[in-house]
Amino acid sequence: MVIDQGLEEVRELLDRMDRWEMPQKQEAATLMRAWADSQGSWRPEGFEKLPAKFGMIGASPAMEEVFGVLARIIRTDVPVLVLGESGTGKELVAKALHQNGPRRKGPMIAVNCAAIPATLLESELFGHVKGAFTGAHRNRKGYAEAADGGTLFLDEIGEMPADMQAKLLRFLQNGEVRPVGGNVAKQVDVRVVAATNRDLLQRVQENAFREDLYYRLAVISIQLPPLRERQGDIPFLVKYLLGVQAEEGMPVAEVSDQAMEALTQARWPGNIRQLQNELVRASAFAKGGRIEVGDLSDSKS
Numbered sequence: 001m002v003i004d005q006g007l008e009e010v011r012e013l014l015d016r017m018d019r020w021e022m023p024q025k026q027e028a029a030t031l032m033r034a035w036a037d038s039q040g041s042w043r044p045e046g047f048e049k050l051p052a053k054f055g056m057i058g059a060s061p062a063m064e065e066v067f068g069v070l071a072r073i074i075r076t077d078v079p080v081l082v083l084g085e086s087g088t089g090k091e092l093v094a095k096a097l098h099q100n101g102p103r104r105k106g107p108m109i110a111v112n113c114a115a116i117p118a119t120l121l122e123s124e125l126f127g128h129v130k131g132a133f134t135g136a137h138r139n140r141k142g143y144a145e146a147a148d149g150g151t152l153f154l155d156e157i158g159e160m161p162a163d164m165q166a167k168l169l170r171f172l173q174n175g176e177v178r179p180v181g182g183n184v185a186k187q188v189d190v191r192v193v194a195a196t197n198r199d200l201l202q203r204v205q206e207n208a209f210r211e212d213l214y215y216r217l218a219v220i221s222i223q224l225p226p227l228r229e230r231q232g233d234i235p236f237l238v239k240y241l242l243g244v245q246a247e248e249g250m251p252v253a254e255v256s257d258q259a260m261e262a263l264t265q266a267r268w269p270g271n272i273r274q275l276q277n278e279l280v281r282a283s284a285f286a287k288g289g290r291i292e293v294g295d296l297s298d299s300k301s
């Protein structure tokens with residue numbers, strides 16, 4: 001949920017590293033990467049030879065357009081709505097905005113609005129005071145306050161229930177956090193980045209999403225292209241993702257020309273996340289350190 005993995009945790013792991021088995025080393029590498037990633041500093045070997053901006057791989061016209069928008073808004077505080085199919089990099093865009101902008105030293109808090117039950121969402125976002133409801137044994141800060149000075153990433157915003165939409169709108173208008181059961185409001189300074197794989201304007205037309213909230217969130221909107229519409233980026237992504245795999249201590253195979261062609265032509269309904277999973281799987285299956293067409297699964301097409 002919270003993206004900044006503790007530096008302390010990483011140090012502790014490093015101290016114990018010598019005595020480790022391979023699976024523990026992999027876990028440590030993943031943790032270190034997550035931490036370095038959250039600092040905007042981690043890159044796999046050879047990264048500098050790949051076309052990328054703001055830590056995102058891409059050279060296609062569609063991605064150039066995304067980079068152009070990012071460059072214009074990265075130093076600002078305007079709310080951003082990131083749209084795109086699942087696995088296209090919406091969360092990565094939120095991270096890029098945070099890590100490359102003036103708030104990079106502040107926290108980035110990610111909240112998945114679809115994963116939190118509607119009854120809990122308000123207290124998760126805005127906190128609660130002791131005794132506000134059964135089980136509220138002490139005052140608790142919400143994510144909005146935890147993100148003070150940084151970025152609040154509201155993922156799957158299209159799933160937010162109507163009453164929460166009204167409360168979020170009020171927060172965006174006045175910047176005030178009011179914990180459940182409390183009567184003192186606190187001013188916080190957050191940049192909001194929201195994301196959804198839904199057609200949010202259509203949700204507005206269906207009266208499932210508030211129009212006023214939509215326009216608050218979508219001051220700038222960024223549409224991420226599906227992977228199949230930027231085939232030219234696929235070989236670069238494959239190199240990058242295999243580099244990530246290698247650094248995480250996972251087995252990595254080379255990709256034959258034919259397999260690369262198949263990867264490039266596939267439809268990828270799950271986009272980059274699916275490509276990533278496919279490469280992990282194919283590397284594990286590949287004989288002789290090389291991924292051939294026969295090592296690829298059918299789910300990608």
Ligand SMILES: Nc1ncnc2c1ncn2[C@@H]1O[C@H](COP(=O)(O)OP(=O)(O)O)[C@@H](O)[C@H]1O
Binds near residue numbers: 085
């Ligand atoms: N342009 C990109 N370059 C490198 N990796 C990417 C890119 N876009 C997405 N990814 C990776 O693909 C995976 C899915 O991205 P994510 O941001 O979680 O997608 P979404 O939020 O749209 O479902 C993540 O591991 C992410 O780091």
Ligand SMILES: [Mg+2]
Binds near residue numbers: 087
């Ligand atoms: Mg996501």
